[in-house]
Amino acid sequence: MNRPSPDYDVIIIGAGPAGSLASSLLVQQGYSALVIEKETFPRFSIGESLLPQSMIYLEEAKMLKAVEEAAESLGFQYKNGAAFIANDQYSDFNFSEKFSAGPGHTYQVKRAHFDQLLANEAENQGADFKFGCLLTSLQLEPEPVLTIQTEKGISEQLTARFILDASGFARVLPRLLDLSQPSDFPVRSSVFCHIKDNISDTDYDRNKILIETHPELDDVWFWLIPFSDGTSSLGCVAKPEYFEQLTTADTPEALLDQAIAETSRFQTLLASSTKTSDTRQVTGFSSNVKQLYGRNFALLGNAGEFLDPIFSSGVTIAFKSAKLATDILNKQFTNQPYCWQTEFAEPLQQGVNTFKAFVNSWYQGDFQNIIHFKDAPTEVREMICSILAGYAWDKDNPFVQQPERRLQVVGGLCAS
Incomplete structure (x- = not known):
């Protein structure tokens, strides 16, 4: 007896950068793709400083033009490098002066707008999206069957040929399939917010992310990611013990304020700044998994492994994983030879390593x-x-x- 055709070739969990890019690449190859997302967009997300490597994947997904055209109106900041400060010693890198071929610039983006833009583009290309939907149950064999619940409490069952988990820090499949394992990195915490930076210093380069190391603690660092509308993302990363010793601070906002007060460059640069968002704190963000793929599923981006925000690698790894996975799925669906280990897990892990x-x-x-x-x-x-x-x-x-x-x-x- 012939089984009924699945509702979609691929169902993707999560509408962040990895999910939207994967759905775009799939529909361009003629496959049906559905992206389910538990939140309603636009929504806040951290990870705002892109890397030039990302531009290659955006172009392949035919999304780069939309990003470039919307950059000014959405506050995306042109980014051509990275700058570092330690004990008033300044060093910067211009991405045009690099060893590898490829784009030498990118953008620093407000993720609420950026993620919404990519989702809109993928939807315009033919991918389907369901927002405000919670995955309540999952069956992977013999074929994937998902049950989702809408914000109105309505349940719906969907079938697919394959599942891609692009759920980011939610790590849906690692939790459901018991794939999570401890990260190799020590537990660290970050506190962050958006600010109206009011920077008047003419020596400040808005085209670069700025990283400052604590003047006495080499493993404590601060980020300043400027946007083109005069706002910035500001944050501090340290082991929890550092924040615990800030005894007069009992809220994330107070923690960040007191931490910034211990910097040299940042406290001067941001003397007139004002916060434009709530201050948030996240602890234990690094993650790892036992495997990146299995029967009828694969993990993309942060759903697999997240390292640390210091080099802004998250979105680039997410895009790379989406590209690798969709290339293999095309082979799998067209009965060509394929191997998830050698064509997905190993090459992805090389860059991650x-x-x-x-x-x-x-x-x-x-x-x-x-x-x-x-x-x-x-x-x-x-x-x-x-x-x-x-x-x-x-x-x-x-x-x-x-x-x-x-x-x-x-x-x-x-x-x-």
Whole structure:
């Protein structure tokens, strides 16, 4: 007996960047895709500083033009690099001066607007979206069957050939399938908000994300992500113990204020700033999973592994995973040879491991020594710049081939 045709070729959980990009790539290949999202857009999300590598995937999904055309009206800030401050020592990297080929600029975006824009574009291309829907049950075999509940409490059952989990920090399938496992990173906490920055300093470069290290604690750092409308995203990342010792602060807002008061550059730069959003705190954001794919499912972006926000790698990894997964699904659906391990998990993990090595090196101090070493050879700075720009899959870059060893050696030379 022939089974009835599924409702969709692919159902995607989550309408963030990975979900929208995956749905776009699928419908362009002629497949039906549904994205289910528990929240109603637009909604706030962190992860606002994109990397130039992301522009390649946006262009392939035919979304880049829409992003560029909407940039000014939505407050997206042109971004051409990254700047770092430690004990008043300033160092910056221009993405145009990188080792790898590819775009040398991107945007810093308000995710509420950015995610809504991508979802709208994917929907215009033919993907279906259901917002305000909660996944209540899931069956993966023999074919995926999902039960969702709308905001009005109405239940609906849907079938598909495959499930992609792009649920981000919600990590829907890892929770349902018991795939979560502890991250390799220590538990860290972040406090953050949006501000009207009122920055008047003419030396401040709004085209770059600015990272400042605490003057006494190398593993405590602060971000300032400017937008083109005069607002910025402001945050601090540290182990929970750091925030606990800020004894006069008992709310996220007070924690952030007191932490900023311990900086050198930020407190001066933001002396006239005012908050435009609630201050939020997130603890234990790093995550890992036992596997990235299985029978009739795969995990995209943060639903799989999230490292740390220091190098803004989240959206780039999300886009890369969506691209890899949709390419394999096309092979799978057209009866071509395919392998999720060698064509998805391993190549995705290669770039993740590169970012991971850089994150570890940052907190160990080697990478901080490298970026603030004034006499670093030009070719080394260009290779480092490529990773900061998101080109963590460029195997021609020696810092992709052997990231841990090279960072340790170069970091030691820069410290001596």
